[in-house]
Amino acid sequence: MDFDPTPYPLVDSILMWLIVGGAIALMVTLITVVVAMLTGVRGLAPRAKRGLSDFLLVSPRRVWALTMLTFRESVRRKVLLVFVLFAMLFMFAGWFLSGEVSQQGAKIHISFVLTAISWIVLPVALLLSCWGLPEDIRLRSLHTVVTKPARRSEIVLGRMFGFAMVGSVIVAVMSVVGYVWMQRQSPYLVSGVDEFVQDGESVKRVQFANPLVIPQDKLEVKVDGKANLVESAQDLKSKLPDVYRLYVDALNQAQEDVLACRVPVHGALIFLDSEGKKTSKGLNTGDIWEFRSYIAGNSKQAAIWDFDGINQEQLGDTLRLEARFETFRTHKGKIDEKLRANFILVNPDSGLRVPLDSFAVNEYHDGDNVTEVKRKIQYFDETTAEEKSADLYDELVVDGKLRVEVRCLDSGQFLGMARPDLFVRAPDRKFASGFFKACFCIWLSMLVVVMLGVTGSCFLKGPVATLLTLVFLILGQGLAMNFLEKVTGDKWKGGGILESSVKIVKQHSLTAPLEESQTTTVIKKIDQVGSKGLFLLRWVLPDFRHYSEASTWVENGFDVQFMSTILACIATTLGYFLPCFSIGYFSLLIRELESK
Amino acid sequence: MAETVIETRNLTKIYRDFWGRKKVRALNSLSLDVHKGEVFGLLGPNGSGKTTTLKLLLGLLFPSEGSISILGRSASDVEKNERIGYLPEESYLYRFLNANETLDFYGRLFNISAAERRDRAEELIKMVGLQDARRRQLKEYSKGMTRRIGLAQALINNPDLVMLDEPTSGLDPIGTREMKDLILKLKDQGKTVVMCSHLLADVQDVCDRIAILYSGELKVEGRVDDLLKSREQTQLLTSTLDESALDEIKQVLRKHNAELLQVDQPTTNLEELFLRIVHESETRPGHRVTTPETEPQKAVVEAGSK
Numbered sequence: 001m002d003f004d005p006t007p008y009p010l011v012d013s014i015l016m017w018l019i020v021g022g023a024i025a026l027m028v029t030l031i032t033v034v035v036a037m038l039t040g041v042r043g044l045a046p047r048a049k050r051g052l053s054d055f056l057l058v059s060p061r062r063v064w065a066l067t068m069l070t071f072r073e074s075v076r077r078k079v080l081l082v083f084v085l086f087a088m089l090f091m092f093a094g095w096f097l098s099g100e101v102s103q104q105g106a107k108i109h110i111s112f113v114l115t116a117i118s119w120i121v122l123p124v125a126l127l128l129s130c131w132g133l134p135e136d137i138r139l140r141s142l143h144t145v146v147t148k149p150a151r152r153s154e155i156v157l158g159r160m161f162g163f164a165m166v167g168s169v170i171v172a173v174m175s176v177v178g179y180v181w182m183q184r185q186s187p188y189l190v191s192g193v194d195e196f197v198q199d200g201e202s203v204k205r206v207q208f209a210n211p212l213v214i215p216q217d218k219l220e221v222k223v224d225g226k227a228n229l230v231e232s233a234q235d236l237k238s239k240l241p242d243v244y245r246l247y248v249d250a251l252n253q254a255q256e257d258v259l260a261c262r263v264p265v266h267g268a269l270i271f272l273d274s275e276g277k278k279t280s281k282g283l284n285t286g287d288i289w290e291f292r293s294y295i296a297g298n299s300k301q302a303a304i305w306d307f308d309g310i311n312q313e314q315l316g317d318t319l320r321l322e323a324r325f326e327t328f329r330t331h332k333g334k335i336d337e338k339l340r341a342n343f344i345l346v347n348p349d350s351g352l353r354v355p356l357d358s359f360a361v362n363e364y365h366d367g368d369n370v371t372e373v374k375r376k377i378q379y380f381d382e383t384t385a386e387e388k389s390a391d392l393y394d395e396l397v398v399d400g401k402l403r404v405e406v407r408c409l410d411s412g413q414f415l416g417m418a419r420p421d422l423f424v425r426a427p428d429r430k431f432a433s434g435f436f437k438a439c440f441c442i443w444l445s446m447l448v449v450v451m452l453g454v455t456g457s458c459f460l461k462g463p464v465a466t467l468l469t470l471v472f473l474i475l476g477q478g479l480a481m482n483f484l485e486k487v488t489g490d491k492w493k494g495g496g497i498l499e500s501s502v503k504i505v506k507q508h509s510l511t512a513p514l515e516e517s518q519t520t521t522v523i524k525k526i527d528q529v530g531s532k533g534l535f536l537l538r539w540v541l542p543d544f545r546h547y548s549e550a551s552t553w554v555e556n557g558f559d560v561q562f563m564s565t566i567l568a569c570i571a572t573t574l575g576y577f578l579p580c581f582s583i584g585y586f587s588l589l590i591r592e593l594e595s596k
Numbered sequence: 597m598a599e600t601v602i603e604t605r606n607l608t609k610i611y612r613d614f615w616g617r618k619k620v621r622a623l624n625s626l627s628l629d630v631h632k633g634e635v636f637g638l639l640g641p642n643g644s645g646k647t648t649t650l651k652l653l654l655g656l657l658f659p660s661e662g663s664i665s666i667l668g669r670s671a672s673d674v675e676k677n678e679r680i681g682y683l684p685e686e687s688y689l690y691r692f693l694n695a696n697e698t699l700d701f702y703g704r705l706f707n708i709s710a711a712e713r714r715d716r717a718e719e720l721i722k723m724v725g726l727q728d729a730r731r732r733q734l735k736e737y738s739k740g741m742t743r744r745i746g747l748a749q750a751l752i753n754n755p756d757l758v759m760l761d762e763p764t765s766g767l768d769p770i771g772t773r774e775m776k777d778l779i780l781k782l783k784d785q786g787k788t789v790v791m792c793s794h795l796l797a798d799v800q801d802v803c804d805r806i807a808i809l810y811s812g813e814l815k816v817e818g819r820v821d822d823l824l825k826s827r828e829q830t831q832l833l834t835s836t837l838d839e840s841a842l843d844e845i846k847q848v849l850r851k852h853n854a855e856l857l858q859v860d861q862p863t864t865n866l867e868e869l870f871l872r873i874v875h876e877s878e879t880r881p882g883h884r885v886t887t888p889e890t891e892p893q894k895a896v897v898e899a900g901s902k
């Protein structure tokens with residue numbers, strides 16, 4: 001996951017959806033017609049015609065009746081017992097997570113809760129939706145339903161909605177329980193209370209023991225020089241009620257810091273090369289991952305971010321810049337000192353340049369680089385060699401636009417960065433905001449599983465439908481998707497599958513072209529068709545990366561952004577509705593509901 | 597001639613396996629007409645294609661050949677179902693619902709309003725005698741009870757055409773009697789009933805017309821009265837006669853060139869006996885019911901003393 005929140009290309013996606021959907025619809029129609037002609041199945045045309053008209057005449061009340069039936073069925077089959085599983089997970093989670101929780105802080109808790117939710121709800125949704133209709137057909141209870149005026153389309157919808165409802169209940173309950181659990185789980189304990197005088201008033205302050213580790217043994221809490229042994233927060237409450245009250249206040253504050261929901265405002269990034277000319281990429285230091293590019297220290301090279309949407313009402317008077325850079329050293333330098341870099345704020349219109357104080361670059365394991373820019377900035381103007389001051393919003397920001405230039409100050413050293421590595425941090429949202437958005441995305445992914453499962457179960461038996469949906473679910477995860485994207489992209493250098501296999505068998509160089517011949521042309525033709533197939537596969541598979549992306553944002557203390565993540569999830573889920581519905585409906589329509 | 601409700605022409609059904617290979621020819625070139633307002637019986641031994649015919653009519657199966665018109669529509673038309681009630685061979689219902697929920701659910705599929713659903717469910721549950729079991733899930737029901745709720749479900753939409761697949765199977769004699777009465781009542785209301793069964797007595801009691809299938813072929817079709825009327829014999833039923841009276845009758849018969857074939861006292865059939873016993877138990881609880889075996893001598897003596 002590269003944390004690069006580019007807006008979801010909605011229009012392109014819709015186009016792609018139309019192309020792929022159209023291609024598949026065409027293929028299915030052709031195959032159906034050919035099969036019908038070959039086997040002499042009668043009445044296909046009128047049936048298909050009636051099917052099309054029925055498609056649009058769906059009665060919401062009947063769908064609702066079937067939805068409730070499905071829901072009731074699941075509930076009476078005790079599906080909601082998964083909550084017991086979930087509860088047990090949480091009971092034991094405290095133990096096995098306690099050792100893990102260290103530097104990572106709340107991340108592990110958040111990730112645990114989100115993973116637990118999706119790993120419970122997705123299998124349940126998968127099994128329910130894949131077995132529902134086949135069982136209904138096997139027991140022939142569906143016979144009685146289809147001899148009522150219930151359309152097959154309504155049956156498919158009723159099944160989908162019903163299972164979606166079961167999944168929704170599971171997601172809703174689990175996310176609320178998980179949220180409360182996380183709130184209560186923060187393993188802070190007080191190590192002492194110190195009292196000091198501030199502004200002539202005496203203030204008591206709570207000190208935490210290593211804030212993120214539950215102490216193994218009893219903790220000694222010193223109050224007014226007297227030591228008290230406490231074992232737990234509960235113990236603290238009974239023994240030192242005054243300290244406990246302070247503790248709770250401090251805890252809430254600390255929790256707000258740990259269970260964070262940062263809202264980043266990202267900019268557009270370009271680089272200046274060693275001659276000071278604009279380029280889209282910086283230097284490559286030989287890293288295989290080409291995500292970050294580098295700028296050389298003490299040179300004309302720089303990284304330039306153009307931000308938009310910087311306004312005072314939203315951000316307040318201080319501008320928080322958060323950065324996470326990578327360093328690359330070509331010589332030891334002062335190994336115990338961090339590299340230094342600085343920001344220069346630039347008015348994109350007038351070109352007014354305001355350099356900020358340089359700072360030591362934290363690499364990512366040291367935490368983020370946070371720079372707070374006050375509204376009135378004092379700076380040293382090198383050209384006139386005098387101290388000046390500038391107003392952030394009056395003199396630097398133009399129509400919400402602000403330019404930030406980053407330079408590395410140590411010569412011979414390199415600083416690596418990518419677009420999302422520097423952002424303006426807007427005021428945090430409540431943690432709940434990000435967390436429930438991630439849960440919403442899990443919910444959306446559950447919907448996809450339900451739709452796929454119900455569709456499969458319209459023409460397959462339970463076990464086969466389960467297997468098929470599982471394959472979709474697994475291939476849709478990052479690994480397979482990345483692979484498919486690579487294979488179907490242009491970057492594949494060895495040729496198509498057949499061509500590269502031929503090369504391997506003949507021990508031919510993989511990157512050199514095969515010599516021209518009749519067979520080579522045939523091989524290439526076949527590969528073209530093959531790659532079209534892979535291309536289709538890549539676009540037919542649901543991209544579950546979108547959904548897990550939402551969780552990753554929250555785990556890393558960010559809000560989930562609408563344009564880049566939530567929109568992608570919504571679009572993906574919606575994209576499956578029509579295809580799944582129509583495939584499911586038509587397969588139910590053309591099959592006899594006799595179990596065979 | 598009344599209007600035709602069901603019309604099939606050359607209806608043929610071949611069951612195929614997964615690979616499209618022929619397995620069974622379950623129905624062969626069946627042409628039938630069912631008219632409005634009549635009770636039509638489909639008879640035949642097990643496996644003769646009765647259920648297959650009903651399923652074809654309902655659009656559950658697709659015909660291999662031939663055409664179907666039902667209520668003026670094609671069998672695969674969903675809208676025809678608005679006016680049809682179907683009781684499957686075994687009641688294929690949702691076993692996790694109770695009787696109330698079952699009727700409510702099927703009522704919803706007809707878009708019947710909530711108030712009407714409630715009234716109708718009430719009425720039907722009373723009619724099939726499941727008042728005490730209405731809140732129990734169907735999986736706890738006995739076979740006969742399941743049949744009864746199945747029947748109620750078939751009538752939820754007040755259908756014009758009722759299709760009953762072996763309606764009396766699994767029912768006790770009272771249930772059977774009630775079922776027959778119900779079928780006749782439906783007929784009185786002007787509804788058309790198609791039922792299939794291999795219990796001839798049931799069919800004979802209620803059906804106007806029957807068709808007999810044998811391994812997928814139509815063997816006989818016609819009015820029950822016509823089919824069962826025997827033209828070589830006449831039956832008389834009188835009060836008890838003594839020997840001399842019988843002799844006189846024989847003489848009269850001889851004058852008309854006829855012969856007395858059989859003289860006996862009519863017996864009630866078992867069904868009537870059972871019904872009487874149940875009736876007596878209900879009206880005089882606690883008494884031992886008198887059965888014909890304990891009574892006949894006395895009856896003869898009484899007859900002789902008269």
Ligand SMILES: Nc1ncnc2c1ncn2[C@@H]1O[C@H](COP(=O)(O)OP(=O)(O)OP(=O)(O)O)[C@@H](O)[C@H]1O
Nearest residue numbers: 594611619620622641642643644645646647648649
């Ligand atoms: N789903 C099926 N697949 C294959 N053959 C079937 C199927 N259903 C019925 N058959 C066959 O079709 C023939 C007719 O069956 P059908 O159920 O219509 O008989 P039926 O007259 O209703 O008999 P019964 O009195 O036992 O109910 C039988 O030979 C049966 O084996």
Ligand SMILES: [Mg+2]
Nearest residue numbers: 646647648685
């Ligand atoms: Mg049958």
